[in-house]
Amino acid sequence: MKKQLMSGNAALGEAAVLSGCTCYFGYPITPQNELTEYMAKRMPEVPGGTFIQSESEIAAINMVLGASVAGARAMTSSSSPGMSLKQEGISYLAADELPAVIINMVRGGPGMGNISPAQSDYLQATRGGGHGDYRTIVLAPSSVQELADAVPVAFDLADSYRNPVIILGDGMLGQMMEPVSFDHIRQEKVYPKDYILTGAKGRPARKIHSLLFDTKLEEEHNWKLFRKYKGMEQNEVRFETFLVDDAEMVVIAYGTSARIAKGAIRRLRQENLKVGLIRPITLWPFPTNIIRETATRVKDFFVFEMSTGQLIEDVRLALEGRGHIHFYGRPGGVIPTPVELFRIVSRHYYQSQQVKK
Amino acid sequence: MKTVYTRPKILKEAHFHYCPGCGHSIVNRLIAEVVEEMDLRDKIICVAPAGCGMLLYNYFDIDTLESAHGRGAAVATGIKRVLPDNVVFSYQGDGDLAAIGTAEGFHAANRGEPITVIFVNNGVYGMTGGQMAPTTMLKQVTTTTPSGRNHIHAGHPVKVCEVFAVLDGTSYLERVAVNKPSAVIKAKKAIAKAFQHQIKKTGFSLVEILSPCPTNWKMGTIQACKWIDEVMVKEFPLGVIKEVK
Ligand SMILES: Cc1ncc(C[n+]2csc(CCOP(=O)(O)OP(=O)(O)O)c2C)c(N)n1
Numbered sequence: 001m002k003k004q005l006m007s008g009n010a011a012l013g014e015a016a017v018l019s020g021c022t023c024y025f026g027y028p029i030t031p032q033n034e035l036t037e038y039m040a041k042r043m044p045e046v047p048g049g050t051f052i053q054s055e056s057e058i059a060a061i062n063m064v065l066g067a068s069v070a071g072a073r074a075m076t077s078s079s080s081p082g083m084s085l086k087q088e089g090i091s092y093l094a095a096d097e098l099p100a101v102i103i104n105m106v107r108g109g110p111g112m113g114n115i116s117p118a119q120s121d122y123l124q125a126t127r128g129g130g131h132g133d134y135r136t137i138v139l140a141p142s143s144v145q146e147l148a149d150a151v152p153v154a155f156d157l158a159d160s161y162r163n164p165v166i167i168l169g170d171g172m173l174g175q176m177m178e179p180v181s182f183d184h185i186r187q188e189k190v191y192p193k194d195y196i197l198t199g200a201k202g203r204p205a206r207k208i209h210s211l212l213f214d215t216k217l218e219e220e221h222n223w224k225l226f227r228k229y230k231g232m233e234q235n236e237v238r239f240e241t242f243l244v245d246d247a248e249m250v251v252i253a254y255g256t257s258a259r260i261a262k263g264a265i266r267r268l269r270q271e272n273l274k275v276g277l278i279r280p281i282t283l284w285p286f287p288t289n290i291i292r293e294t295a296t297r298v299k300d301f302f303v304f305e306m307s308t309g310q311l312i313e314d315v316r317l318a319l320e321g322r323g324h325i326h327f328y329g330r331p332g333g334v335i336p337t338p339v340e341l342f343r344i345v346s347r348h349y350y351q352s353q354q355v356k357k
Numbered sequence: 358m359k360t361v362y363t364r365p366k367i368l369k370e371a372h373f374h375y376c377p378g379c380g381h382s383i384v385n386r387l388i389a390e391v392v393e394e395m396d397l398r399d400k401i402i403c404v405a406p407a408g409c410g411m412l413l414y415n416y417f418d419i420d421t422l423e424s425a426h427g428r429g430a431a432v433a434t435g436i437k438r439v440l441p442d443n444v445v446f447s448y449q450g451d452g453d454l455a456a457i458g459t460a461e462g463f464h465a466a467n468r469g470e471p472i473t474v475i476f477v478n479n480g481v482y483g484m485t486g487g488q489m490a491p492t493t494m495l496k497q498v499t500t501t502t503p504s505g506r507n508h509i510h511a512g513h514p515v516k517v518c519e520v521f522a523v524l525d526g527t528s529y530l531e532r533v534a535v536n537k538p539s540a541v542i543k544a545k546k547a548i549a550k551a552f553q554h555q556i557k558k559t560g561f562s563l564v565e566i567l568s569p570c571p572t573n574w575k576m577g578t579i580q581a582c583k584w585i586d587e588v589m590v591k592e593f594p595l596g597v598i599k600e601v602k
Pocket residue numbers: 407408409410426449450451452453454477479481482483484485490
């Protein structure tokens with residue numbers, strides 16, 4: 001396996017190209033500029049490749065929509081303030097049932113916030129984000145290799161469900177350099193493109209629209225989307241477990257914070273504290289079942305995220321009142337250290353042992 | 358018997374939803390005629406707006422996509438980059454192109470995207486009930502300028518063709534009207550010419566069409582057609598604003 005040292009942002013770009021992405025549209029924003037810059041260099045080498053530095057994130061997502069309608073694999077990327085602008089287009093992509101891959105390298109917010117890594121866009125990403133009753137699949141990698149691996153998966157999911165897919169990273173994942181291999185990325189599956197607009201040569205004209213004045217039709221369209229989302233919930237949940245079998249306390253964390261949590265858990269284990277990790281890889285659909293199953297045996301869950309508490313809402317919904325939820329969050333772009341988390345978790349661990357006694 | 362007038366094949370057997378005297382229906386028909394005469398059905402793609410033109414896909418027998426309000430030029434850009442040999446046009450009102458979608462239109466024009474914008478300037482927001490548009494005339498009464506548009510609070514009518522003309526990416530900009538037969542003939546020629554420019558890939562093309570909106574202007578249909586000549590044309594002069602040969 002050939003490996004090269006790359007930033008997470010650049011790795012996303014190369015993985016996209018290898019996954020058959022021929023259209024990239026983006027607007028500069030830190031901490032994801034390396035991806036836009038990588039695509040500016042790389043796209044001209046791709047047959048039929050298009051790169052546009054758009055006038056705004058609104059324009060970029062609408063160019064993605066146009067490229068997707070024309071049958072191409074299209075991608076855009078941004079960071080938090082830019083993602084707010086993209087929500088209009090993501091809502092239309094979902095309504096029109098068009099595939100697209102959108103990357104958010106989250107930074108501290110709200111408002112302009114800062115350019116440091118954060119996980120404060122969790123709710124925006126997992127609840128649709130724009131207007132209307134819709135969902136997007138959200139993938140949360142936690143290393144440069146996993147960023148690269150997530151891209152072909154995202155394009156395949158987008159094509160098979162005809163739905164926008166979001167890769168939710170953060171400034172740390174985007175900007176750090178790690179060895180990465182692209183050997184396994186192959187564009188194998190061909191998806192039926194019987195809906196795209198190419199000019200109505202030899203066939204009836206097609207129309208793609210989300211306007212449905214007739215409330216009965218709009219309602220039926222919403223239920224149709226709902227059934228599609230139910231299918232995603234049944235088939236697309238991805239997660240990782242780490243030292244959960246004998247755990248007395250289970251940390252729940254994703255992305256960068258899951259990585260920090262693993263470091264903390266290794267230390268905790270050295271001290272014989274039985275702590276494990278459930279790491280959602282799809283934030284939506286959320287790995288509810290594994291958490292619920294684990295709760296038949298484990299009483300203490302510890303949610304750790306780089307925000308004031310967003311993931312915790314899904315954990316609460318999963319647990320439905322079972323178990324006890326502990327929480328540690330650092331918003332605003334602060335990256336907690338494994339040692340810091342080790343201290344906090346061990347304190348909570350000992351306290352719950354006391355309660356149990 | 359010689360047929361002198363018939364429905365263009367590109368227009369489906371559907372009833373227009375437009376108000377009596379509305380210029381959109383004329384513009385729709387002209388586009389359909391041009392598409393048929395230039396034999397473009399196989400490769401043309403229409404981007405419909407949010408606005409009175411939003412139901413174009415119910416009338417045109419050509420591939421059509423609805424865009425979000427104002428985003429037509431960006432969506433058309435995405436399509437055209439993937440399908441450079443197709444003909445892609447965006448149909449937009451004055452609120453759509455000159456207010457909410459100013460950035461998308463301006464930058465598509467500046468990049469010289471070889472797309473065409475059919476820009477229907479009726480001086481108001483028709484779809485939402487006759488509010489002020491960027492193109493509303495000074496002193497014109499709308500539901501949001503109840504005592505007439507006053508430039509001190511509401512700015513001046515935006516001249517899209519003249520603004521776009523200074524952008525090097527634009528290759529063909531013409532302003533026409535659909536308020537009388539002679540104007541309609543010119544409007545049709547302009548639409549055809551814009552598509553020809555696109556096919557020759559000379560750059561961005563746009564046809565601005567002064568179009569009556571009797572309902573929201575609170576005028577009779579004939580009065581509305583006259584008002585274009587007597588008032589609108591003074592602010593928005595007709596003719597080719599720019600053509601790169
Ligand atoms: C984001 C957004 N804002 C507002 C609207 C409501 N809206 C629909 S059409 C329109 C204006 C239409 O006016 P114009 O573009 O001049 O076209 P016309 O209807 O006059 O042809 C507005 C404000 C919308 N659909 N989307």
